Amino acid sequence: MSEEIKVQLTTQPGEKPDSTNLSFGKFFTDHMFIMDYHKDKGWYDPRIVPYAPIAMDPAAMVFHYGQAVFEGMKAYLTESGKVLLFRPDQNMKRLNRSNERLGIPEVDGEFVIHAIQTLIEVDKSWIPTEKGTSLYVRPFIIATEPCLGVRSSYTYQLIVILSPVGAYYSSGLEPVKINVESSYTRAVRGGIGFAKAAGNYAASIKAQENAKKEGYSQVLWLDAIEKKYIEEVGSMNIFFKIGGTVITPAINGSILEGVTRSSVITLLQEWGVPVEERKLSIEEIYEAYTNGKLEEVFGTGTAAVISPVGELHWNEHTMEINDGKIGEVSQKLYDTITGLQSGHLPDTRNWTLTF
Numbered sequence: 126m127s128e129e130i131k132v133q134l135t136t137q138p139g140e141k142p143d144s145t146n147l148s149f150g151k152f153f154t155d156h157m158f159i160m161d162y163h164k165d166k167g168w169y170d171p172r173i174v175p176y177a178p179i180a181m182d183p184a185a186m187v188f189h190y191g192q193a194v195f196e197g198m199k200a201y202l203t204e205s206g207k208v209l210l211f212r213p214d215q216n217m218k219r220l221n222r223s224n225e226r227l228g229i230p231e232v233d234g235e236f237v238i239h240a241i242q243t244l245i246e247v248d249k250s251w252i253p254t255e256k257g258t259s260l261y262v263r264p265f266i267i268a269t270e271p272c273l274g275v276r277s278s279y280t281y282q283l284i285v286i287l288s289p290v291g292a293y294y295s296s297g298l299e300p301v302k303i304n305v306e307s308s309y310t311r312a313v314r315g316g317i318g319f320a321k322a323a324g325n326y327a328a329s330i331k332a333q334e335n336a337k338k339e340g341y342s343q344v345l346w347l348d349a350i351e352k353k354y355i356e357e358v359g360s361m362n363i364f365f366k367i368g369g370t371v372i373t374p375a376i377n378g379s380i381l382e383g384v385t386r387s388s389v390i391t392l393l394q395e396w397g398v399p400v401e402e403r404k405l406s407i408e409e410i411y412e413a414y415t416n417g418k419l420e421e422v423f424g425t426g427t428a429a430v431i432s433p434v435g436e437l438h439w440n441e442h443t444m445e446i447n448d449g450k451i452g453e454v455s456q457k458l459y460d461t462i463t464g465l466q467s468g469h470l471p472d473t474r475n476w477t478l479t480f
């Protein structure tokens with residue numbers, strides 16, 4: 126796709142939020158990117174317009190049958206005024222895997238990255254620079270055709286919005302408490318768990334709310350069939366350091382394949398830390414815990430980057446991990462990944478896109 130992106134600038138720029146108090150996903154920049162799709166035309170009319178509500182037909186298929194996928198990545202501003210994006214090509218590949226599963230047409234990943242770059246340039250003054258802050262980029266695609274028949278929509282919109290964000294958890298890099306969910310299921314092999322689809326979150330909210338009420342910040346999902354094998358946490362993949370080896374569940378069709386997860390695996394391999402992707406049961410975790418071998422647990426995802434787990438609750442068992450403190454490997458991974466993302470560490474792996 127090489128169509129030129131039309132830019133319509135706002136006449137009413139918004140007020141920038143206090144960058145010491147951003148939290149996550151509460152503020153939005155002045156502009157957004159929109160592109161339309163029609164089955165006879167393909168993707169067309171890419172444009173940057175003032176951020177505003179979008180008018181939708183109440184019969185738009187996304188409201189009824191849920192064809193909606195999204196992505197998430199972070200942009201940083203370096204001291205020399207350059208913008209950095211972390212592995213956006215990986216997000217585009219995953220977007221197209223999500224599209225494929227939900228019957229949504231493929232996008233030209235390179236063009237969407239170009240559109241994201243153009244949008245960020247327009248709203249560059251919104252990128253916060255306070256430590257721990259960044260500009261979160263949220264591309265998403267929705268089915269827009271007004272039709273109540275069940276089939277894939279003939280029309281879609283791809284929209285990109287930007288949000289200046291602080292730390293994902295208000296407590297910062299504090300270890301979180303997580304509840305192992307034993308009754309509800311997020312996703313099952315053959316379903317849409319591997320896709321970054323809005324519906325996966327709809328399936329997870331009830332358990333998440335219950336866990337919140339009990340004082341946990343997230344739930345750890347087990348496999349849908351045996352309720353035995355570890356899958357992932359809310360919006361993060363999960364890693365366990367057991368007796369010196371770092372283990373994460375293998376990609377199996379129901380787990381979301383995180384860009385942070387894959388970066389963590391690469392870094393650990395480079396550092397010579399043994400790392401395994403395999404099936405991992407909750408019993409194995411509990412046994413490692415009782416033998417004093419469960420050394421670190423951490424979640425990985427764009428929003429929180431690395432989120433140390435200080436306490437894991439499974440049925441009547443409470444496992445306190447590393448005295449509720451962040452572990453050495455978790456800290457090193459956090460420092461390295463945020464260092465690469467923000468340009469404080471040299472990019473020797475060609476992971477960042479600079480503009």
Ligand SMILES: *Cc1c(COP(=O)(O)O)cnc(C)c1O
Pocket residue numbers: 197321357358359360361362381382383384385386425426427428
């Ligand atoms: C986005 C997401 C992740 C993390 O993926 P990253 O690419 O590392 O941000 C993990 N699990 C779920 C369910 C997600 O939606």
